[in-house]
Amino acid sequence: MSEEKLHPKQVEPSRHGEDADPASLFEQYGRVSFSLDEKEIATIFMHDMEGQNVFSHAFVEDFLSVLDAVEEIDPRVVILRGLTSTFSGGADKESLMELASGKIVVRDLVISERLINCRFPVISAMEGHAMGGGFVIALCSDIIIASREARYGTVFMNMGFTPGMGTTTLLQGAVGSYIANEMMFTGRRYKGRELAEKSTNINYILPKKEVLAKAADLALQIAEKNPKSVQLLKYSLAAPKKKLLTDARLQEDMMHALSFGYPETKKIIDDLYAG
Numbered sequence: 341m342s343e344e345k346l347h348p349k350q351v352e353p354s355r356h357g358e359d360a361d362p363a364s365l366f367e368q369y370g371r372v373s374f375s376l377d378e379k380e381i382a383t384i385f386m387h388d389m390e391g392q393n394v395f396s397h398a399f400v401e402d403f404l405s406v407l408d409a410v411e412e413i414d415p416r417v418v419i420l421r422g423l424t425s426t427f428s429g430g431a432d433k434e435s436l437m438e439l440a441s442g443k444i445v446v447r448d449l450v451i452s453e454r455l456i457n458c459r460f461p462v463i464s465a466m467e468g469h470a471m472g473g474g475f476v477i478a479l480c481s482d483i484i485i486a487s488r489e490a491r492y493g494t495v496f497m498n499m500g501f502t503p504g505m506g507t508t509t510l511l512q513g514a515v516g517s518y519i520a521n522e523m524m525f526t527g528r529r530y531k532g533r534e535l536a537e538k539s540t541n542i543n544y545i546l547p548k549k550e551v552l553a554k555a556a557d558l559a560l561q562i563a564e565k566n567p568k569s570v571q572l573l574k575y576s577l578a579a580p581k582k583k584l585l586t587d588a589r590l591q592e593d594m595m596h597a598l599s600f601g602y603p604e605t606k607k608i609i610d611d612l613y614a615g
């Protein structure tokens with residue numbers, strides 16, 4: 341991976357032509373960066389050590405800027421990774437408190453929509469913990485690799501409000517409807533190895549040290565296929581997820597309007613947020 345600083349605009353928009361430049365690329369936008377290797381595999385790296393990749397306003401800006409840049413480059417496949425300790429902690433406390441205070445309206449589907457709508461397949465390589473919206477990022481990708489040692493939870497209800505970002509319609513596909521219900525109602529943080537015992541649809545739940553290598557192996561297999569057909573297949577496979585997200589928007593927005601508005605919610609978030 342070259343550390344050379346190039347603005348994405350300096351890169352040809354599509355690298356799929358016969359004369360595509362195979363040069364590798366690295367670009368950093370604050371808390372999130374991406375690299376592109378000679379096989380046209382992009383890796384998006386969420387590395388906000390201080391915030392544990394929570395969705396602060398700044399983090400979301402950085403993440404969306406990286407997605408813009410990666411979309412412009414049009415890689416064959418993307419690996420999405422976080423810190424070894426934490427993939428993503430989901431929404432930050434400040435945003436949740438603002439929502440509960442009625443200062444901002446819920447706009448939590450942006451990241452989910454962008455990931456589902458992108459042209460390339462996305463492999464989420466979750467070495468570390470993923471909570472709430474942080475876990476939903478993986479649900480919006482095409483292939484999920486989790487780690488046996490990390491914890492995964494849809495922890496929304498622990499803080500008095502209902503699940504968001506598409507959780508209510510996307511989680512079933514990954515873990516099955518009854519386990520999804522249990523995860524959402526209880527808000528428990530499950531060890532990856534517990535989920536492995538439950539026979540979910542998560543592609544791989546591996547020892548942490550094997551997660552990135554598995555993602556690289558799968559990405560290479562995808563990158564070897566005709567990129568035009570890969571994009572065609574991605575478009576087709578994403579269609580049902582787009583519909584699920586539309587359904588989620590209807591029900592989750594309504595539930596958020598109510599549950600963030602309950603007078604007790606703000607205090608529960610303040611007391612129990614685990615940042």
Ligand SMILES: C/C=C/C(=O)SCCNC(=O)CCNC(=O)[C@H](O)C(C)(C)COP(=O)(O)OP(=O)(O)OC[C@H]1O[C@@H](n2cnc3c(N)ncnc32)[C@H](O)[C@@H]1OP(=O)(O)O
Binds near residue numbers: 615
């Ligand atoms: C609209 C969108 C809404 C949302 O996204 S809602 C989600 C909002 N976000 C949050 O609530 C933040 C969630 N953050 C966390 O839970 C924690 O920041 C992390 C798990 C991400 C990291 O925790 P840390 O303590 O820094 O990591 P460790 O040292 O590896 O964990 C030690 C042990 O502590 C457990 N743990 C951490 N927090 C809690 C908690 N609040 N309640 C119960 N257990 C917790 C872990 O799972 C683990 O356990 P073990 O050692 O057995 O593996």
